[in-house]
Each structure stands twice: as C-alpha cells, then as structure tokens.
Amino acid sequence: MIQTLSALKVSLIKWFARFYPMAKRNLYHFHGGIFPQYHKELSLSHPLKRGIIPKILVLPLRQHLGIRTEAKVKVGDRVLKNQCIADTKKGLSAPIHAPTSGKVIAIEPRYKPHPSGLKKLSIVIETDGLDECIDNVLDVKGNIPNDPLALKEIVHRAGIVGMGGAGFPTFAKLPEKPGIVKNLLINGAECEPFITCDDMLMQTHADEIIKGAQIVGQALGIERILFGIEDNKQKAIQAVTKACENTHIEIRPVMTVYPMGGQTQLIQELLGMEVPSEHHAIDVGVLMMNVATLRAIYHAVIHGSPLISRFVTISGLGLEEPFNAEALLGTSFLELAEMAAPKQPINYPLIQGGPMMGMALHENNVPIIKTTNCVLANPPEPVEPVMPCIRCGECMDACPINLLPQQLYWHSRNHEFDRVEKLKVFDCIECGCCSFVCPSHIPLVQYYRHAKSAIKEIKHKEAIAKLAQKRHEFKLERLAREKAERDAKIKAKKAAVKQKTAQSASTKGSASAAAAAKAAAMKQKKQAASESGTETVLSARDNAIALAKKRAQAAKDSSKKTPQIPHKPTQVTRQKTIEADRQMDKNTKPSEAGTEVPKDKSSTTDDASKRRAAAIAAARQKAKKSAQKQEDLHEA
Amino acid sequence: MIQVSSPFTHNNNSVRKVMLNVQLAALPALFTHIYFFGFGITIQWTLALITLLVVETIMLKLRNRPIWPYLTDFSGLITVTGLVFCIPPEAPWWVIVSGITFAIIFGKHLYGGLGYNPFNPAMLGFAFLLISFPYEMTQWTLPTQVSGYYLSFIDSFYLIFSGQIHSVPLDQITGATPLDEVKTALSTGVTVPTSLMSDSFNAFRIPYGWAAVNIAFFIGGTWMLISRSIRWQYPVGFLLTMIILSAAFNWFDPETYAPVRFHLLTGGLMLAAFFIITDPVSSSTTPMGRFIYASGIAVLVYIIRNWGAFPEGIAFAVLIMNMFVPIIDQYTQPRVVGYRK
Numbered sequence: 001m002i003q004t005l006s007a008l009k010v011s012l013i014k015w016f017a018r019f020y021p022m023a024k025r026n027l028y029h030f031h032g033g034i035f036p037q038y039h040k041e042l043s044l045s046h047p048l049k050r051g052i053i054p055k056i057l058v059l060p061l062r063q064h065l066g067i068r069t070e071a072k073v074k075v076g077d078r079v080l081k082n083q084c085i086a087d088t089k090k091g092l093s094a095p096i097h098a099p100t101s102g103k104v105i106a107i108e109p110r111y112k113p114h115p116s117g118l119k120k121l122s123i124v125i126e127t128d129g130l131d132e133c134i135d136n137v138l139d140v141k142g143n144i145p146n147d148p149l150a151l152k153e154i155v156h157r158a159g160i161v162g163m164g165g166a167g168f169p170t171f172a173k174l175p176e177k178p179g180i181v182k183n184l185l186i187n188g189a190e191c192e193p194f195i196t197c198d199d200m201l202m203q204t205h206a207d208e209i210i211k212g213a214q215i216v217g218q219a220l221g222i223e224r225i226l227f228g229i230e231d232n233k234q235k236a237i238q239a240v241t242k243a244c245e246n247t248h249i250e251i252r253p254v255m256t257v258y259p260m261g262g263q264t265q266l267i268q269e270l271l272g273m274e275v276p277s278e279h280h281a282i283d284v285g286v287l288m289m290n291v292a293t294l295r296a297i298y299h300a301v302i303h304g305s306p307l308i309s310r311f312v313t314i315s316g317l318g319l320e321e322p323f324n325a326e327a328l329l330g331t332s333f334l335e336l337a338e339m340a341a342p343k344q345p346i347n348y349p350l351i352q353g354g355p356m357m358g359m360a361l362h363e364n365n366v367p368i369i370k371t372t373n374c375v376l377a378n379p380p381e382p383v384e385p386v387m388p389c390i391r392c393g394e395c396m397d398a399c400p401i402n403l404l405p406q407q408l409y410w411h412s413r414n415h416e417f418d419r420v421e422k423l424k425v426f427d428c429i430e431c432g433c434c435s436f437v438c439p440s441h442i443p444l445v446q447y448y449r450h451a452k453s454a455i456k457e458i459k460h461k462e463a464i465a466k467l468a469q470k471r472h473e474f475k476l477e478r479l480a481r482e483k484a485e486r487d488a489k490i491k492a493k494k495a496a497v498k499q500k501t502a503q504s505a506s507t508k509g510s511a512s513a514a515a516a517a518k519a520a521a522m523k524q525k526k527q528a529a530s531e532s533g534t535e536t537v538l539s540a541r542d543n544a545i546a547l548a549k550k551r552a553q554a555a556k557d558s559s560k561k562t563p564q565i566p567h568k569p570t571q572v573t574r575q576k577t578i579e580a581d582r583q584m585d586k587n588t589k590p591s592e593a594g595t596e597v598p599k600d601k602s603s604t605t606d607d608a609s610k611r612r613a614a615a616i617a618a619a620r621q622k623a624k625k626s627a628q629k630q631e632d633l634h635e636a
Numbered sequence: 637m638i639q640v641s642s643p644f645t646h647n648n649n650s651v652r653k654v655m656l657n658v659q660l661a662a663l664p665a666l667f668t669h670i671y672f673f674g675f676g677i678t679i680q681w682t683l684a685l686i687t688l689l690v691v692e693t694i695m696l697k698l699r700n701r702p703i704w705p706y707l708t709d710f711s712g713l714i715t716v717t718g719l720v721f722c723i724p725p726e727a728p729w730w731v732i733v734s735g736i737t738f739a740i741i742f743g744k745h746l747y748g749g750l751g752y753n754p755f756n757p758a759m760l761g762f763a764f765l766l767i768s769f770p771y772e773m774t775q776w777t778l779p780t781q782v783s784g785y786y787l788s789f790i791d792s793f794y795l796i797f798s799g800q801i802h803s804v805p806l807d808q809i810t811g812a813t814p815l816d817e818v819k820t821a822l823s824t825g826v827t828v829p830t831s832l833m834s835d836s837f838n839a840f841r842i843p844y845g846w847a848a849v850n851i852a853f854f855i856g857g858t859w860m861l862i863s864r865s866i867r868w869q870y871p872v873g874f875l876l877t878m879i880i881l882s883a884a885f886n887w888f889d890p891e892t893y894a895p896v897r898f899h900l901l902t903g904g905l906m907l908a909a910f911f912i913i914t915d916p917v918s919s920s921t922t923p924m925g926r927f928i929y930a931s932g933i934a935v936l937v938y939i940i941r942n943w944g945a946f947p948e949g950i951a952f953a954v955l956i957m958n959m960f961v962p963i964i965d966q967y968t969q970p971r972v973v974g975y976r977k
C-alpha cells in the first residue's frame with residue numbers, strides 16, 4: 001500500500017517535472033542539486049582502449065594526499081612492471097610501482113596535474129614495450145584476509161588511494177578493528193558530466209568490483225553492503241546485478257542528479273542520515289568506496305598486483321572520437337587526447353576531472369596519476385560577463401549542503417571572513433552547483449576557495465603570533481620570578497638579622513618577626529610589581545616564598561631561643577603560610593599544565609586566549625575535514 | 637576570457653533572461669488592461685521606457701560604469717512594469733516621467749545600482765508620486781463597462797499630454813477606484829455589501845476591469861513560477877495571509893470588512909503578489925525569510941486598506957518590510973547539512 005503510494009508520488013512528480021523540471025528535486029533525499037547536460041554518450045559510444053604503452057611515462061612521487069615518497073631506483077636502472085619504485089616510511093603516503101618495464105631515464109621535477117601548476121619531482125621511465133612483469137609482487141596467498149590490519153597492510157603496499165579526486169591513501173581510511181563499519185557503500189554514482197570511466201568499469205568488470213567489496217566486507221566484518229548507481233547507467237546496473245547474484249550486496253539505483261556521488265549526498269540518499277559536521281563518515285559507521293578503488297583492492301588482495309593503471313575517460317566537445325581507456329599511470333594527457341581525433345588543435349587548457357569540479361591545467365603535457373578520472377577537452381567558450389548578485393537565491397536552492405551561497409559570497413567579497421566562517425564556509429564541498437545556476441555568472445566557488453585559504457592563513461598567523469606572545473610572557477615571568485626569589489632571600493636574611501636583635505630585647509619576638517616578614521613580603525611584592533609592570537602575578541608566590549622562609553627562620557629561632565612563645569601569633573603565622581602555600585600551588589599549576597598565562601593576571605584575557613586556541617583547533621579540524629570531504633566527493 | 641576555476645559549465649541562465657521572462661509574463665495583464673482601460677497604458681509604458689533609458693544612461697555615465705551590459709540586463713524593465721500598472725492610465729505625462737526618474741535615481745543608482753538597493757525602486761517611485769501628486773494619482777480611468785465610453789489611442793494621447801479632451805466629458809470617464817469607493821462609502825456609513833452593489837461591480841460582485849487584470853497577472857505569475865523567474869514563497873505567503881486575514885475579518889463582521897474575492901481582485905494585489913514583492917534584490921533571501929517577508933507585506937496591506945489613510949497600501953507595506961529584511965535574514969538561516977536539527 002505504502003509502496004504503491006510512493007510509486008504514485010514518484011510518477012506524479014515525474015509527470016509534473018515535464019512542466020517544471022526542478023520538481024525532480026523532490027525525488028531524492030538531499031537538498032538542492034542540479035541537472036546538467038551529461039554528454040555521457042560521447043565517450044560511451046566508442047570502445048574501451050587497452051594496452052596503450054606510451055614511449056615515456058612520468059610518475060610524480062606524490063600522487064596522493066600525504067607526504068611525498070622517495071625514489072627507490074636510480075637513473076639508468078631497468079625496472080619491471082609492478083616493481084615498487086618509490087616509497088617512504090616517513091608518514092601518510094602510498095608507494096608507487098612501475099606501470100610497465102623500461103629504463104629510468106630521469107628523476108627530476110616535471111609538470112603534474114596540480115592546481116599550483118608547478119613542476120614536482122617525478123620518475124621518468126622510458127618504456128621498452130616488452131611489458132616484462134613481476135607476478136604477485138605483493139606476495140599474497142590469494143585468500144581474503146580476516147582482520148582489518150592484514151587488509152590495511154596489503155592495501156598500503158599496493159599503493160591504493162581513493163581513485164576519485166584528492167587521493168587519500170585508502171589504507172588510512174580503513175578502521176583497525178572489525179565491526180566499526182556497519183555499512184559499506186559502493187559509490188558507482190559518477191554524477192559528473194562527461195565522465196564514464198566508472199560506468200565502463202562497472203560494465204566490464206562488475207565481478208571484480210563485487211569481489212573487492214566482499215573482501216573489504218569480510219575483513220572489516222561489515223554486515224551491510226549497498227551499491228549506489230545513478231539510474232542513467234542501465235547497462236552498468238544490469239552488469240552489476242548479475243555479478244551480485246547469490247551475494248547479499250544490495251543494488252540501489254539512485255536518481256541522476258549532480259552531486260549524487262558526493263559522500264554526504266550518497267549517504268543521505270542511501271541511508272537517510274547525515275554525517276555530523278566535524279565528523280567523518282567512519283564515525284557513524286559508514287565506509288564509502290569508489291568502484292575503481294574496490295577493483296584495485298581485489299587485484300591487490302587476490303593477485304598481488306599493485307595499482308599501476310586505471311580507467312580514464314577521454315572526452316569533451318573538442319574531440320571527434322572520445323573514448324575510455326585503461327591507461328597506465330604516467331601516460332600523458334595530451335597524448336591520450338590526441339588519440340581521440342581532436343576537432344581543432346589542442347592549444348587550450350585541458351581539464352583534469354569533470355566540468356563541475358575539475359581543474360584546468362596550466363600545462364597539457366602532464367601524466368595521468370592515480371586520481372585522474374577524466375581528461376576533458378572542451379574548447380573555450382565565450383564567458384558571460386559577471387553581473388552583480390541580484391539575490392535571486394538560485395544558488396541557495398541548488399546547494400546540496402543547504403548553505404547560503406549568496407551570503408557567503410557577499411561577505412567573502414567584502415573580506416568579512418569572520419562572517420564567512422560563521423556561515424559555515426568550511427562545510428562547503430565546492431561542488432559548483434551554486435556557480436552553475438547563478439544567473440549573474442558569478443564565479444562563486446572561486447570566492448569560497450579564496451575565503452577558505454584566507455581564513456586558514458589568518459588562523460595560522462594568529463597561532464604563530466600567539467606562540468610568540470606566550471614565549472615572551474613566559475620569559476618575562478621567569479625573569480621576574482628569579483628576581484623575586486633573589487629579593488626574597490635578601491629580605492629574609494635582613495629580617496632574620498632584625499629578628500635576632502629584637503628577640504634579645506623582648507619575648508614577643510616571634511610575633512614581631514612574623515609581622516616583619518609580612519611587611520617584607522608586602523614591600524617586596526610592591527617592588528616586584530613596580531619593577532616589571534605586568535608581574536603583579538607573582539605576588540602570591542613571592543609572598544609564599546618569603547613567608548615560608550620566614551616561618552622556617554622563625555621556627556628555628558623560637559625553638560632555639562624562646563621556649564615560651566605566645567600561641568596566637570605562631571598560629572597566625574602558620575595559617576598565613578599555609579594559605580600562601582595554597583595560593584602558590586594555584587599559581588604554579590597552570591604553568592605545569594602548559595599554559596604559561598598566569599591565572600590571576602586577568603581571567604578575561606585568559607578565557608579569551610583559551611577560546612581563541614579552541615577556535616584555532618576547531619578551524620584546523622574543519623579545514624581538515626573539508627579537505628576530506630572534497631576528496632570524498634571526488635571519489636564519485 | 638577563459639574560465640579559470642571550476643565549474644566550467646553553466647545552465648545558461650542569465651539576468652537578462654530572467655528579466656525578459658518577467659516582461660513576457662506581464663503581457664496578458666497588459667492586454668487585459670488595454671481591453672478594459674484603453675490604450676493609455678501603452679503610452680505610459682513608452683514614456684516610462686524612454687525615461688528609463690535616458691536616466692539609466694546618465695546615471696551609469698555619472699557612476700563611471702559600462703553602459704551597455706548594465707542597460708541590457710533589463711533589470712530596469714521590472715521597475716517600469718511595477719510602476720506603470722500602478723498609475724492611472726490617463727495620468728499626465730509628467731507623473732510617470734518623474735516617478736521613473738525618482739525610482740531609478742533614488743531607488744537604484746544612489747545605492748550602487750543593480751543588486752544593492754535596499755528598497756524596491758518601483759514602490760519607492762510610487763510612494764513618491766502618491767505623496768507628491770495625490771490628486772492625479774487617484775483619478776483612475778473607469779472601465780468602459782462602467783463609464784460607457786471607450787477612449788481611442790488618440791484620445792488617450794491628448795489626455796496624457798494636454799490634460800484635456802473634447803470628445804468626452806472628463807468627469808465621466810475618470811473616478812475613484814473600487815478600493816477607494818468602498819472605503820469612502822464606509823466612512824459615510826454605507827456598508828460594504830451595499831457598496832458592492834454599485835455600478836463598478838459586475839454580477840459576481842467583483843470590480844469590472846480590475847478583476848480581469850488581476851486574474852491576468854495571476855496567469856502570468858503562474859508562468860513565472862513554472863519558469864523559475866520567481867520563488868513560490870512570495871506569492872504563496874502573500875496570498876495565503878491575505879486570504880486568511882480577509883476571510884477572518886469578513887466572517888467576523890461582513891458589514892465593515894470586504895470579502896476575500898474583493899481583496900484579491902482589486903487594486904494591484906496580484907501585481908504585488910507576483911511582480912512587486914518578488915523583486916529579489918530588496919527582499920529577504922532565505923526560504924523561510926521570504927515567506928515571512930511576503931506574509932508581513934500582506935498583513936500591512938490589509939491593515940492599510942482597512943484602517944490606513946490611503947486606499948491602497950502595497951507601496952508602503954513593501955517599503956516597510958524592506959526595512960525588516962536584514963533582521964529577517966538573520967533569524968531565518970536554514971539548517972546546514974550535518975548540524976543538529
């Protein structure tokens with residue numbers, strides 16, 4: 001009953017969408033979204049190309065998020081296919097393997113697909129066409145590991161990274177204990193226009209993807225595996241459905257809408273839940289993997305082959321015969337594009353990735369890296385002039401995160417970065433929906449990128465300044481303390497001398513000694529304060545030191561010379577001392593805890609600084625998270 | 637120029653297209669208006685357009701802005717539409733000219749041009765006219781069905797430019813608007829149902845001409861909703877509030893408070909609902925905020941219509957709500973994905 005009702009609703013909306021296309025936004029479970037022209041048939045209408053071995057392969061030493069690997073080969077070395085040629089133990093990274101046999105002819109900076117457009121250290125291999133290979137280079141037994149650590153180890157050695165965008169090393173994404181992940185989501189949405197490499201992969205290697213998913217599922221003890229595929233890939237859905245027979249993997253065709261393949265969006269669609277801001281999907285028991293990544297895992301675990309090639313779409317309006325290829329890492333963009341019969345000379349920048357989130361290249365002759373899913377050759381079109389924002393709100397209606405892009409824009413433009421941050425700019429996944437719909441053609445995402453980096457820079461500078469200030473304060477404090485201690489010693493000595501003389505005269509000696517000590521401490525406190533303006537802080541401590549010394553002295557004196565001391569004064573003295581001691585404790589504690597800012601200096605500034613520190617930490621976390629999010633979206 | 641940063645594609649919408657769409661949507665109302673009130677409005681429209689072009693060009697020049705792209709964004713046309721339908725079709729030529737001039741200069745360019753004006757320019761212009769020329773602004777041409785006269789184009793032309801006409805007696809073709817009529821009648825003790833029986837109303841007790849123009853606006857507005865030139869929150873919030881208010885008061889005391897159909901189909905109500913309050917620049921930008929903004933205007937319109945000094949309160953209602961926009965925006969921020977509900 002409910003099912004027929006919802007089916008009715010869907011068909012009603014679909015009918016209505018003929019008059020009002022945006023009605024389709026009611027057919028899925030995240031906010032906003034857009035319906036661009038997909039042009040997917042361009043590359044799908046030509047057969048998959050395999051076995052291309054170019055003359056030269058360029059392998060940048062960093063193809064992932066993390067630190068750079070170090071070359072393990074020298075210029076002149078002959079390398080074999082699958083051989084590990086670069087690795088590092090220094091931190092988060094993924095080793096790099098030779099895609100085919102050949103000779104290392106250079107290890108030098110070369111252009112790579114990177115927003116900076118700078119040359120980065122790369123290994124250059126001249127191929128010999130023999131494709132001589134080391135089998136099972138990862139030395140696996142071919143059975144499925146039963147614990148996460150074993151899987152992580154293989155995945156790491158195979159150099160597998162998230163094969164969508166930013167390329168977060170996959171092993172680092174896997175949890176260390178079984179049972180943490182409740183839902184494994186296979187991301188076959190591929191929502192970017194033009195790109196069909198995942199589609200092609202699903203059509204041709206559905207079984208490998210499914211096996212890869214089963215490997216991950218078994219190793220991590222995952223109960224539920226869902227496979228999300230956009231419903232414009234019917235062939236892929238068929239192939240995958242067939243491969244999934246007799247497994248408990250559920251195929252879930254999802255609405256074709258950009259950015260369905262974003263991690264947040266696909267989780268919302270498939271599981272109906274949101275990943276809380278500042279958290280990762282893993283925190284809610286969800287692991288999402290791209291189909292290409294799963295296939296790479298399958299090859300690593302079962303055949304012991306590392307990641308040396310990937311499916312890439314070579315497409316674009318400037319190409320006569322776009323195609324998909326299983327390309328070796330290191331193959332040149334330009335070479336691949338030239339193979340697709342360009343309609344006009346490619347003297348314009350190619351784009352790595354899709355038109356929505358891709359990146360225009362500064363230099364076209366760059367290599368395919370682990371994260372390259374598409375080489376896009378769209379000849380430049382005249383760009384509409386940018387008009388002022390008319391506040392129409394199209395951008396807001398399109399934002400999948402439900403941000404207010406127009407307000408973000410106004411404040412970014414005016415450099416009001418605190419407001420921008422309050423509007424949650426770090427939750428923006430830079431999907432580009434807002435820019436896509438803006439009738440004023442404002443490059444909104446560009447503004448957000450700029451705002452993000454500006455905010456990060458401000459925070460960074462603040463943190464540095466803060467540190468410097470702390471150091472300075474600490475130094476002043478230390479100097480003052482030393483001085484105070486010195487003074488205290490002198491005062492104590494003087495007082496002792498005084499006391500001696502006083503005692504000989506009167507029996508109330510110890511009382512007067514206490515008074516003297518107190519006076520001395522007071523005096524010294526004032527002195528310390530006047531000497532180094534800010535150091536009133538130390539008064540309590542000084543006081544304590546002085547009093548303690550005094551007490552010791554007094555006790556000694558009295559026990560030695562005056563057996564019949566009146567009780568009261570001693571008690572007062574002792575109490576004072578205890579109190580002072582306590583105060584001193586309070587004073588020293590914060591510095592033990594690592595905050596050198598004295599507590600009683602001014603509680604407000606202390607609080608403020610704490611807040612600022614917390615804010616910095618939060619901002620860092622956010623920044624990290626947004627980087628992660630972005631890469632998740634790239635996974636699509 | 638080459639796009640340097642993603643996205644590299646666009647849905648090909650543009651400010652110009654949005655504005656042209658709004659113009660298109662105003663056509664049914666324009667034709668209806670011509671049918672009932674004569675050709676006066678076409679003359680007013682032309683006058684308004686010429687004024688717009690001249691004033692905008694001068695202002696852009698003064699502000700050192702490129703003239704061509706800003707003239708051809710057609711955003712000024714919205715102001716023209718909003719204002720032209722609000723003034724009497726046979727008002728003297730200087731009324732519309734000064735109204736447009738004021739609207740464009742004070743409503744738009746002095747605040748920094750398109751996108752920066754806090755007040756709705758058309759309504760600013762209208763308020764200016766209402767205060768400056770109260771007499772001219774209330775002398776509405778009566779629909780042919782009421783006056784029995786049909787003004788030809790030439791008649792209208794003469795009337796607008798010379799202020800007189802010989803073929804027909806002036807006092808017979810102009811008069812108060814139905815809104816004005818009912819309000820004035822009420823103040824002299826005539827109940828609403830009695831006023832609704834007067835000559836200005838047809839068999840359904842809705843005003844001749846006015847009702848049709850309002851319905852035409854409604855049709856055009858629906859087209860704008862479908863083509864996404866305007867957001868649904870505006871008309872829905874506005875009309876819903878208007879219906880609820882007028883129904884409630886009419887139920888409470890039908891003698892003093894006019895029925896729903898009267899409120900919906902007189903004056904510039906539909907014009908306001910679809911063409912005026914939908915001006916995104918001067919309204920709230922959050923979805924909830926728009927709804928509140930639109931409802932607020934409806935409440936104010938109802939209050940001014942019933943208890944205010946002016947027969948029609950749309951201009952003042954809009955201007956007042958314009959002032960609340962920053963506050964509404966601040967308190968209606970939508971929940972961002974990943975934050976607690």
Ligand code: SF4
Pocket residue numbers: 388389390391392393394395396405406409434437438439440441442444
């Ligand atoms: S879509 Fe563009 S013009 Fe419209 S509100 Fe957003 S930024 Fe402004």
Ligand code: SF4
Pocket residue numbers: 398399400401402403404405427428429430431432433434435444445448
């Ligand atoms: S780029 Fe950011 S602000 Fe724009 S639609 Fe995407 S998430 Fe929203």
